[in-house]
Amino acid sequence: MNKITYGLILGGILGIFDGFTSWFTPAVRPQLMGIVLGSTFKGLLAGVLIGIFARKVHSLGLGVLFGLGVGLLFAFFIAYMQRNYYVQIMVPGGLVGLIVGYATQKYGDSSTASASLT
């Protein structure tokens, strides 16, 4: 599996999980499905970007830093649109980016050829 696919899948899964945790906040429970969809899209997009970065730059430190930055940035946009829940959205969002950044650096095939040959 190449790094972009790896980032896409991991970002998507963690995004879904991240969205569903909003169930624990009763005030936003009515918008749960919208939050899950938004969070999943955010995770997928962040995953692809982080995966592309991992394919270009082979550095665990930079990968983790880039993941953290992308995760925080996307989470900030979501929180800004809500005008609320900055900490609740940004902290886990940043962590998701960090995990995807680490995973795409550490695992996944960096060559495009292997993906097309297999």
Next chain:
Amino acid sequence: MNWLSDEAIARLRSAGAEPDLAGTRYRLIERIASGGMGSVYLAEDAMLGRRVAIKILDVPDSSGDLAARLQREAHILASLEHPGIVPVHDAGTLADGRVFYAMKFVEGERLDRFSERASPLPSRLRIFQRICDTVAFAHTRGVLHRDLKPENIMTGPFGEVLVMDWGVARILRANRISTPAETVHDQACEGPGGFAAGSLRTAPKTAHGAVLGTPGYMAPEQARGDVEHLDERADIYSLGAMLQFLIAASFRSTQTTPRVLTAIARKAMDTDPAGRYASASELGHEIARYLDGLPVRAYPENALQKIARWVARYRLAIVLVLTYLVVRALLIFWFRR
């Protein structure tokens, strides 16, 4: 009358034995090693201005047997073009009738000496993998090394790993290599295929006679002198012994050695050739799997060991996911208060 001292006689004898390289492109610098049938000298290639190692018969060979052996050794080396095998540059006959061949002069350190220094186990195992690759290549060419041991492995300063001393090599399948005879005679064949300075000066000597090899690294069937039935698995046994040496050199006697590695070495050293790895590349792959945190054939795991290996392999990823879950849970409970 003054008698010459023993020392003076020895010096004169040594000077007399020195080969005369006149008429060749080489200039003798010093003797760097000696074996049963020949010596290896450091020389300068005057034409190309580089240092080379030259293996020369110690005495002119009237029967032609030793000359044929040396030529054959050169042929074997020349046919094995591989980054892990010292390349032969030239071969010929000196003015006094002695046969020689010139090869790359390898500057580096023998594996046994390299192992004396503190180096992480993974880097030693990567060296071992390279040895397996080289031996596997020779096997595909139908050549059996028969004397694999740490003293015959050179490690270079730029990560080079070279399998040396193919002097007792045996050709298993003659059609793969265009040398005159089918097998190397199992007599008095001791000597380097290529050397760094002093590489064999203190090395344990290869045994003479029908039984060739080095005790401790020799497969049981090889030790029995069962030459006709020797195959690649004899070298696999030696590789297993070398792996055991590397493991032992990496851990103090009070430390526990990794069971998986010990199991790999034990399988390679099975007294029954059928119980060993089928090829050197299979053994190399097994080491690669160990280094990648994957299961190996030699060590069947129970469920707990599988989990432990999986956790060790993905340790940091697991820590990150757990951190995420803990932070998520803390945030939920903090803001619900």
